[in-house]
Amino acid sequence: MEIGNLNLELNHAIKSKDIEKINSIFETFPTIDIAEIVDDLKDITDVVYIFRVVKSSYTAELFKDLSSTKQEELINSFLDKDIVKVLSSAFADDVTDYLSEMPANLVSRILKVAPKDMREDINHLLNYKDNTAGSIMTTEFLLFDENETIKSTISKIKEKGKQAVTIYTIFIRDSLRNLVGTVDLDELLFNDTTKPLKEIMNKKFQTVDVNLDQEEVAKLFKRYDLTAMAVLNSDKKICGIITADDIFDVITEEAAEDISNISNVSKIDKPYLETPIMKLVLKCAPWIVVLMILQVFSSMILSSFQSEINKFAILSVFSPMILDASGNSGGQTTGLMIRSLGLDEIHRGDWKKVALKEFLVGTIVGLIVSVFAFGWAMLEMSTGLVSCHIEDYPAIQGVSNDTILHLVVAGLVGITLLISIVLSKLFGVGLSFIAYKLKKDPAVMAQPLVTTLVDISSLLIYFGVWMLFFEYFLGI
Amino acid sequence: MEIGNLNLELNHAIKSKDIEKINSIFETFPTIDIAEIVDDLKDITDVVYIFRVVKSSYTAELFKDLSSTKQEELINSFLDKDIVKVLSSAFADDVTDYLSEMPANLVSRILKVAPKDMREDINHLLNYKDNTAGSIMTTEFLLFDENETIKSTISKIKEKGKQAVTIYTIFIRDSLRNLVGTVDLDELLFNDTTKPLKEIMNKKFQTVDVNLDQEEVAKLFKRYDLTAMAVLNSDKKICGIITADDIFDVITEEAAEDISNISNVSKIDKPYLETPIMKLVLKCAPWIVVLMILQVFSSMILSSFQSEINKFAILSVFSPMILDASGNSGGQTTGLMIRSLGLDEIHRGDWKKVALKEFLVGTIVGLIVSVFAFGWAMLEMSTGLVSCHIEDYPAIQGVSNDTILHLVVAGLVGITLLISIVLSKLFGVGLSFIAYKLKKDPAVMAQPLVTTLVDISSLLIYFGVWMLFFEYFLGI
Numbered sequence: 026m027e028i029g030n031l032n033l034e035l036n037h038a039i040k041s042k043d044i045e046k047i048n049s050i051f052e053t054f055p056t057i058d059i060a061e062i063v064d065d066l067k068d069i070t071d072v073v074y075i076f077r078v079v080k081s082s083y084t085a086e087l088f089k090d091l092s093s094t095k096q097e098e099l100i101n102s103f104l105d106k107d108i109v110k111v112l113s114s115a116f117a118d119d120v121t122d123y124l125s126e127m128p129a130n131l132v133s134r135i136l137k138v139a140p141k142d143m144r145e146d147i148n149h150l151l152n153y154k155d156n157t158a159g160s161i162m163t164t165e166f167l168l169f170d171e172n173e174t175i176k177s178t179i180s181k182i183k184e185k186g187k188q189a190v191t192i193y194t195i196f197i198r199d200s201l202r203n204l205v206g207t208v209d210l211d212e213l214l215f216n217d218t219t220k221p222l223k224e225i226m227n228k229k230f231q232t233v234d235v236n237l238d239q240e241e242v243a244k245l246f247k248r249y250d251l252t253a254m255a256v257l258n259s260d261k262k263i264c265g266i267i268t269a270d271d272i273f274d275v276i277t278e279e280a281a282e283d284i285s286n287i288s289n290v291s292k293i294d295k296p297y298l299e300t301p302i303m304k305l306v307l308k309c310a311p312w313i314v315v316l317m318i319l320q321v322f323s324s325m326i327l328s329s330f331q332s333e334i335n336k337f338a339i340l341s342v343f344s345p346m347i348l349d350a351s352g353n354s355g356g357q358t359t360g361l362m363i364r365s366l367g368l369d370e371i372h373r374g375d376w377k378k379v380a381l382k383e384f385l386v387g388t389i390v391g392l393i394v395s396v397f398a399f400g401w402a403m404l405e406m407s408t409g410l411v412s413c414h415i416e417d418y419p420a421i422q423g424v425s426n427d428t429i430l431h432l433v434v435a436g437l438v439g440i441t442l443l444i445s446i447v448l449s450k451l452f453g454v455g456l457s458f459i460a461y462k463l464k465k466d467p468a469v470m471a472q473p474l475v476t477t478l479v480d481i482s483s484l485l486i487y488f489g490v491w492m493l494f495f496e497y498f499l500g501i
Numbered sequence: 502m503e504i505g506n507l508n509l510e511l512n513h514a515i516k517s518k519d520i521e522k523i524n525s526i527f528e529t530f531p532t533i534d535i536a537e538i539v540d541d542l543k544d545i546t547d548v549v550y551i552f553r554v555v556k557s558s559y560t561a562e563l564f565k566d567l568s569s570t571k572q573e574e575l576i577n578s579f580l581d582k583d584i585v586k587v588l589s590s591a592f593a594d595d596v597t598d599y600l601s602e603m604p605a606n607l608v609s610r611i612l613k614v615a616p617k618d619m620r621e622d623i624n625h626l627l628n629y630k631d632n633t634a635g636s637i638m639t640t641e642f643l644l645f646d647e648n649e650t651i652k653s654t655i656s657k658i659k660e661k662g663k664q665a666v667t668i669y670t671i672f673i674r675d676s677l678r679n680l681v682g683t684v685d686l687d688e689l690l691f692n693d694t695t696k697p698l699k700e701i702m703n704k705k706f707q708t709v710d711v712n713l714d715q716e717e718v719a720k721l722f723k724r725y726d727l728t729a730m731a732v733l734n735s736d737k738k739i740c741g742i743i744t745a746d747d748i749f750d751v752i753t754e755e756a757a758e759d760i761s762n763i764s765n766v767s768k769i770d771k772p773y774l775e776t777p778i779m780k781l782v783l784k785c786a787p788w789i790v791v792l793m794i795l796q797v798f799s800s801m802i803l804s805s806f807q808s809e810i811n812k813f814a815i816l817s818v819f820s821p822m823i824l825d826a827s828g829n830s831g832g833q834t835t836g837l838m839i840r841s842l843g844l845d846e847i848h849r850g851d852w853k854k855v856a857l858k859e860f861l862v863g864t865i866v867g868l869i870v871s872v873f874a875f876g877w878a879m880l881e882m883s884t885g886l887v888s889c890h891i892e893d894y895p896a897i898q899g900v901s902n903d904t905i906l907h908l909v910v911a912g913l914v915g916i917t918l919l920i921s922i923v924l925s926k927l928f929g930v931g932l933s934f935i936a937y938k939l940k941k942d943p944a945v946m947a948q949p950l951v952t953t954l955v956d957i958s959s960l961l962i963y964f965g966v967w968m969l970f971f972e973y974f975l976g977i
Contacts, residue, residue: 055705055725183691193669193686193728210669210686215659229531247753249531250746252669252728269745270726276749277723280756281840287763288836289829297841298854302861309833310866313826313922314873320822321881327821328887331814335893338807341817345803345824345956346796350789353765357785360764364757365773378774385778390786397790401797410797411804417811446789480821 032062039071044078051083060090069102076107085114092299093126100131108138117146118163125151126295158242159235161275162256162265167195171205171223175213178222194253196263197226204255204263206230232257235264242267243275244369283363286468289316312473319477323348326484333488336420339413343402343438344487350394351445351483355475358383358453363467366457376458380451387450391443399439406431421495437491445483452478508538515547520554527559536566545578552583561590568775569602576607584614593622594639601627602771634718635711637751638732638741643671647681647699651689654698670729672739673702680731680739682706708733711740718743719751720845759839762944765792792949799824799956806964812896813967815889819878819914820963826870827921827959831951834859834929839943842933852934856927863926870922871915878911897971913967921959928954 031054038046051059066072072095076084088096088111100108112120112135120139124132124147136144146164153159167185169178178195197206206226216225232255233242246254246269258264282292289312293300327334327344334341362379365371371379405411413434415427425433456471456478463470507530514522527535542548548571552560564572564587576584588596588611596615600608600623612620622640629635643661645654654671673682682702692701708731709718722730722745734740758768765788769776803810803820810817838855841847847855881887889910891903901909932947932954939946 053705055707057724179690182687210690211658213690214655214686229529231531243749247746247749248533250749252745269728269749270723273719273723273726273745273748273752276752276756277844280752280759281844283756284759284763284836284840284843287760288832288839290833290836293837293840296844296846297837298847298851298858302858302865305837305858305862306865306869309830309862310869312833313829313866313870316829317822317826317870317874317877320825321877321886323821324818324881324887327818328881328889331818331888331893334817335811335814338811338814338817341810341820342800342803342807344817345799345821346793348821349796349952350793353789353792354785356764357766357788360760360766361769361773361781363764364760364769367760368753368757368772370772371774375774382774382778382781386781386785389778389782390789393782393786394789394793398793401793405797405800405804411800412807413804417807476825 031058035059035062036066039066039074042074047075048079051079051087056083056086057090060087063087064092064095069098072099073102073107076103076111081110081114085111085119089115089119089123093123093295094299096123097127097131100127100134105138108135109140112139112143115143116163116165117143118150118161118165121147121150153235156239157235158233158237158239158256158267159265161239161242161271162235162267163271164265166255166263166266168198168263169195169222171197171199171226172221174218175216175220175222175225176218179213179218194266196255196266197222198263202262204230204232204257204261207255230255232263233267235259239275240279243272243279246272247276248369279367283367283466283468286466287360287363287472289313289473316473316476319473320480322477323480323484326481326488330484330488333491337418337491339411339418339434340488340491342411342413343434344484346398346402347438347441347445347483347487348480350398350442351449351479352476354387354390354394354446355449355453355479356472358387358450359457359467359471359475362453362457362471366461366467373458373462376454379458380454383450383454384447387447388443390450391446394446395439395443398442399435402435402438403431406434433494437487437494440490441483441487444486445479448482449475449479452482507534511535511538512542515542515550518550523551524555527555527563532559532562533566536563539563540568540571545574548575549578549583552579552587557586557590561587561595565591565595565599569599569771570775572599573603573607576603576610581614584611585616588615588619591619592639592641593619594626594637594641597623597626629711632715633711634709634713634715634732634743635741637715637718637747638711638743639747640741642731642739642742644674644739645671645698647673647675647702648697650695650697651692651701652694655689655694670742672731672742673698674739678738680706680708680733680737683731706731708739709743711735715751716755719748719755722748723752724845755843759843759942759944762942763836763839763948765789765949788949792952795949795953796956798953799960802957802960802964806960809964809967813894815887815894815910816964816967818887818889819910820960822874823914823917823921823959823963824956826874826918827925827955828952830863830866830870830922831925831929831955832948834863834926835933835943835947835951838929838933838947842937842943849934849938852930855934856930859926859930860923863923864919866926867919867922871919874918875911875915878914879907882907882910909970913963913970916966917959917963920962921955924958925951925955928958 031050035050038050063072063075088099120143124135136147139147149164150159167182193210195208195210196204197208199205206223206228207230208222208226212225231245231249231251233245235256235258245251253266253268255263256265256267285291285293291308291312293308406413413431415422415425415430421430452475453471456474457467460467460470507526511526514526539548539551564575596619600611612623615623625640643658669686671684671686672680673684675681682699682704683706684698684702688701707721707725707727709721711732711734721727729742729744731739732741732743761767761769767784767788769784882889889907891898891901891906897906928951929947932950933943936943936946
């Protein structure tokens with residue numbers, strides 16, 4: 026059966042109530058692929074039917090993979106026994122995940138029918154703060170005494186079976202219940218089965234505190250190439266484990282958050298198409314307003330130079346180019362900082378090194394860009410793309426001509442850009458490191474402030490140099 | 502021994518040539534932590550000393566974890582036998598990774614002394630295109646015949662030992678050498694050891710083509726929660742495997758690339774502090790110049806309205822606010838698109854749904870922002886933060902007064918913002934989907950074009966509405 030036909034096959038099997046066929050589809054295809062098709066089924070009774078005729082090991086996973094809308098619809102259509110069936114093969118951390126998205130009445134209905142030990146696990150997990158190690162860990166893991174022999178360990182693992190989410194790494198404790206080591210499953214195969222675990226265990230293992238931020242957990246996973254890691258509570262006892270697949274989600278989530286932040290969108294929890302319109306409005310509109318308020322400074326500067334602009338309208342033609350180029354340049358530095366701080370490539374103590382490096386980069390970029398901008402502005406004015414003629418400016422008709430005016434304006438653009446680009450890089454470094462030190466996300470805090478500072482400084486330099494030249498040198 | 506003292510302890514052990522101590526440090530601490538300290542050792546002979554006295558299983562990993570600068574320095578200081586020692590315990594894919602960063606003369610020196618079979622593996626891996634499944638896979642894996650019994654499989658695994666990078670999943674082939682299944686190590690423990698592998702193997706496994714983009718590979722890993730996956734060559738035979746830790750790197754790299762792209766910085770391969778200044782300049786400067794060239798359109802528009810600006814300088818005070826707010830709004834939509842396309846939340850066929858949604862979001866955001874901007878502009882003008890007085894504009898002194906002028910200007914700002922924000926969202930959706938369809942990264946292609954289009958449309962609306970009002974209604 027090809028994956029392309031999965032949709033047709035499943036719909037047909039449901040319509041003809043072919044229980045055998047439906048079960049064989051679940052045996053052949055990954056549940057996540059089936060979940061996407063079930064999400065699109067219009068008739069909820071068809072979905073309930075699937076949950077009744079398919080093995081609970083499959084339906085527990087299917088439920089987890091459905092969209093939250095479909096999950097809620099299902100709970101409303103389920104009898105209590107259907108809920109019990111789904112929960113019977115589910116993992117507590119998965120159930121906690123979907124419960125945390127559901128309305129309170131559905132949560133309490135599920136908790137009411139959940140088996141006692143799972144209810145305890147769920148209540149426990151629900152208590153951990155979002156985005157901590159506790160919120161992503163699972164409470165199902167294998168913990169053995171260090172004096173246990175390999176042989177008895179293997180037979181105990183066989184008894185427990187697939188209940189422990191990741192069985193590749195087992196955790197070892199001493200008589201005081203402290204975690205003292207880990208054993209990878211292959212070590213059980215490689216060694217004499219009469220040895221106690223403490224002789225083969227790895228003592229170089231990593232642990233995290235249950236309250237550690239999940240982003241820090243992900244960094245440890247990447248740094249040490251881990252597949253599973255123990256989570257310790259405040260008594261330094263193991264209370265859960267985190268596995269590699271949890272970390273995929275964390276890294277992806279954090280990356281998505283960085284992108285949202287850089288784009289000035291507040292954090293989004295649900296997939297785009299499932300996020301209601303008013304939620305999107307609330308994620309977007311406040312930022313635009315905040316950035317607009319920050320802009321009051323540039324408006325004030327522009328306003329105070331209004332008489333200059335009235336006399337020389339050409340100034341306002343090139344100001345967006347200057348603001349954009351310096352803003353882009355500051356954005357590049359902030360982007361580099363967000364990237365390198367996120368990858369753990371630079372640390373707090375590196376700020377001097379980084380500032381010096383960006384100063385040099387800014388100077389060279391500034392020189393290149395300002396030479397280009399000078400030429401580009403000359404080209405625009407001399408070809409008439411941008412009209413700039415001496416007769417429009419009676420104040421300087423006596424002392425200048427078209428060519429000189431073009432050279433002065435283009436020169437002003439070039440000089441302003443050189444200084445602004447260097448400053449924009451320094452603002453980018455400075456504000457990113459300040460945000461980092463204050464434990465704020467540079468993408469949230471530094472990005473808008475850099476733009477504001479760059480706008481202010483560029484405008485001041487632009488009009489400042491202009492006035493210096495015209496008013497003081499030429500006395501106009 | 503605490504990790505804080507690691508630096509002191511290691512330096513002391515090196516100075517006193519305490520071989521036992523140095524080895525015990527490697528047994529106690531993760532190699533990556535030691536590598537950071539070794540990176541900072543000034544005297545390269547100290548580093549060479551470590552490589553000579555420590556077990557090769559540790560030094561192979563240490564070498565891989567050092568900075569590329571240190572690696573090159575070491576190869577230059579190593580005798581041939583030192584290189585052989587490092588390679589003896591290394592994995593071909595790790596060696597390939599660092600070779601691809603080294604100058605050609607060092608690469609050829611390493612390849613000359615490498616054992617023949619490793620040299621073949623490396624040459625093979627070096628031939629895969631960057632960022633494909635082939636470039637991140639490892640060629641060491643366990644492949645067994647489907648008729649092999651569990652018992653004989655276990656004894657063969659014991660013989661091969663730790664050579665196979667990930668031993669958690671073993672791969673099963675039929676008599677034609679086609680991949681037909683996978684077996685997780687715990688299945689070997691759970692089953693009757695006389696059974697052949699084909700009876701316990703999982704047939705619902707995922708594979709990828711060796712030329713598939715690594716980002717697509719990472720998506721499959723996340724979607725199916727995998728720990729290892731087979732890579733097939735053009736004959737559909739297994740030629741390597743990819744493991745979860747490779748995927749951490751891919752996800753992190755791709756996320757870093759997205760951030761760089763959104764910030765208009767070209768792709769950076771090395772850590773920030775190791776990237777030479779001129780490389781950073783080349784990553785930054787061209788983008789600023791390209792964006793400046795794209796800006797020619799806004800300059801042309803501004804220039805063609807110069808006589809309006811000459812008459813009404815107040816127009817130029819509010820134009821940056823309009824350009825910024827609409828640009829930010831377009832950036833939000835592009836950010837959302839980049840995020841959702843990257844997370845696989847939206848697909849090509851969703852463009853109509855997404856465009857409608859963003860149109861509605863844009864309309865509501867636009868209304869909120871324009872009402873706020875109207876009030877804000879009124880406040881700025883009435884408090885004198887921005888000066889706007891009827892006596893500065895002789896052309897309209899007869900038909901208006903300060904209050905009416907303020908209302909007209911603030912109204913113009915509001916109307917322009919409403920239309921621009923809606924358009925900016927539609928440009929964001931349109932260009933992101935076009936980039937996606939052309940298989941270009943929306944962050945590289947869509948972002949700058951959205952800004953350009955938004956600038957052009959906002960200016961045209963701003964001046965267009967102004968002229969419509971003044972020139973046609975009032976006939977001024």
